[in-house]
Amino acid sequence: MSAISSEPKEGAAGPAEPPQDFFDARAEFASRFLAGEGLEIGALHLPLAMPPQARPKYVDRMSADQLRSEYPELGGWTLTDPDLIDNGELLETVADGSQDFIVANHFLEHCEDPVRTIGTHLGKLRPGGVLFYAVPDKRYSFDHRREVTPLEHMVADHEQGPERSRREHYDQWARLVDTEDDPEAPEEMQARARKLEEKLYSIHMHVWTQAEFLKMIIYCRERYEEAFDIEAAARQGLEFVVVLRKQGPPPEAAVPLPPPPPPGLATRVKRRIRRTIG
Numbered sequence: 333m334s335a336i337s338s339e340p341k342e343g344a345a346g347p348a349e350p351p352q353d354f355f356d357a358r359a360e361f362a363s364r365f366l367a368g369e370g371l372e373i374g375a376l377h378l379p380l381a382m383p384p385q386a387r388p389k390y391v392d393r394m395s396a397d398q399l400r401s402e403y404p405e406l407g408g409w410t411l412t413d414p415d416l417i418d419n420g421e422l423l424e425t426v427a428d429g430s431q432d433f434i435v436a437n438h439f440l441e442h443c444e445d446p447v448r449t450i451g452t453h454l455g456k457l458r459p460g461g462v463l464f465y466a467v468p469d470k471r472y473s474f475d476h477r478r479e480v481t482p483l484e485h486m487v488a489d490h491e492q493g494p495e496r497s498r499r500e501h502y503d504q505w506a507r508l509v510d511t512e513d514d515p516e517a518p519e520e521m522q523a524r525a526r527k528l529e530e531k532l533y534s535i536h537m538h539v540w541t542q543a544e545f546l547k548m549i550i551y552c553r554e555r556y557e558e559a560f561d562i563e564a565a566a567r568q569g570l571e572f573v574v575v576l577r578k579q580g581p582p583p584e585a586a587v588p589l590p591p592p593p594p595p596g597l598a599t600r601v602k603r604r605i606r607r608t609i610g
């Protein structure tokens with residue numbers, strides 16, 4: 333099974349249904365917070381709908397042709413052609429302090445060291461620039477049988493190097509996600525895990541619920557000396573979206589907030605409510 337499919341396996345209890353949506357977080361946050369020149373990493377078949385004031389360049393680890401053969405299940409989709417081929421965890425081809433925004437949807441969970449990735453992305457932003465991340469909530473995806481990755485695990489991966497837990501991630505994936513073969517055959521599962529590991533197949537390395545993901549974001553804020561604020565966070569369907577702003581004035585093209593209501597309006601509304609409810 334690929335990293336893209338979210339179909340539950342036959343015989344296994346499927347993931348929980350995500351609660352009802354209240355608004356379109358990706359679209360709302362994109363139009364509110366994205367402006368200027370930036371990057372979208374791993375857009376693949378679902379590039380973010382960018383507002384007119386945002387000019388993205390697309391980054392992926394492979395060309396569109398290679399992505400097409402990596403993800404045959406996306407045969408019916410148009411795949412985004414990357415402008416830059418680069419490792420989105422390191423962005424070595426991108427100058428520090430050069431971007432107004434970086435979008436990476438359903439990407440952070442693929443990263444071996446998400447704490448380092450967030451630090452790297454911050455470094456690539458201009459002051460006031462924005463990081464925009466959507467991550468799947470493991471309760472509602474094919475990861476539902478995996479344990480939430482605790483914050484301490486990500487911190488240890490960051491401090492000791494992600495190689496320390498790589499094998500464990502592939503084992504988990506083969507056992508609890510990629511279980512098309514007989515789940516009772518441990519040798520086959522081991523062999524599958526080693527094969528995926530050998531080709532560094534892009535699995536979900538870490539899995540989160542929204543609360544655990546937010547813990548990591550707060551941890552990064554402390555670790556990176558409060559280099560950013562959390563502008564917005566919301567659940568949408570099976571995913572969770574956060575927008576982080578690097579300290580500094582936002583880029584000039586950013587959408588201004590709507591003007592505040594005229595003074596006295598709040599008082600008039602309160603009076604009317606009081607009259608209505610007696």
Ligand SMILES: C[S@@+](CC[C@H](N)C(=O)[O-])C[C@H]1O[C@@H](n2cnc3c(N)ncnc32)[C@H](O)[C@@H]1O
Pocket residue numbers: 335336373374375376377378379391392393394399418419420421436437438439442534
């Ligand atoms: C699950 S898809 C995300 C598709 C889409 N953005 C979405 O919202 O569903 C993950 C994407 O990230 C890319 N990717 C994974 N690891 C990467 C890396 N280290 N560097 C650059 N791109 C990477 C994959 O090639 C793929 O295009």
